[in-house]
Amino acid sequence: MRSMTRRLSLRVVTVRVLLPLALAFPAQLQWASEAFAQQPNGNAATRAVRNPVAATAASITAGAATYKKYCAFCHGADAKGHGPLAPKDSNPPDLTDATWTHGSTDGQIFTLIANGAGAKSSMVGFKGKVPDQDLWNIVNYLRSLAPQAARR
């Protein structure tokens, strides 16, 4: 049931939001179509996106700082979810466990952080608010916390 509702709301988002957006801003089409393709477990296109930022200590440290600024209040200072200031009943997930509802590759995690989890979610997209490089640094930071088994 939940996935049906989600699929339906995705369609509404596509028609009401992404389509007009795509027509108004052709340059954004790539992102619009990636958002359209955003599904549980991700899709082939975003799965294949390579992480262009090496997971150096500097990248991980920078990612931790950006995470603290934009994400910790919802996902928790330790990234284990349920941050103290998260909107009521939004239940931001644990980002250190092996479960990646929206896909587990670097490309899929990046895309989710960039585009958000859909209009009805409090997980908004950070594309345009936070530079891509910093979003990749966050991916590297989250990888450094996640169990080995979750790595791709």
Ligand code: HEC
């Ligand atoms: C206002 C609260 C809020 C903020 C701020 C927020 N998130 Fe989220 N995040 C959520 C919620 C709620 C979900 C669950 C979305 C869903 O699955 O529908 C989520 C989901 C995610 C997921 C998907 C996890 C999975 O299992 O696939 C990732 C990755 C993520 N957030 C990373 C981040 C990062 C990185 C930041 C900061 C740049 C951030 N979030 C900021 C609330 C938030």
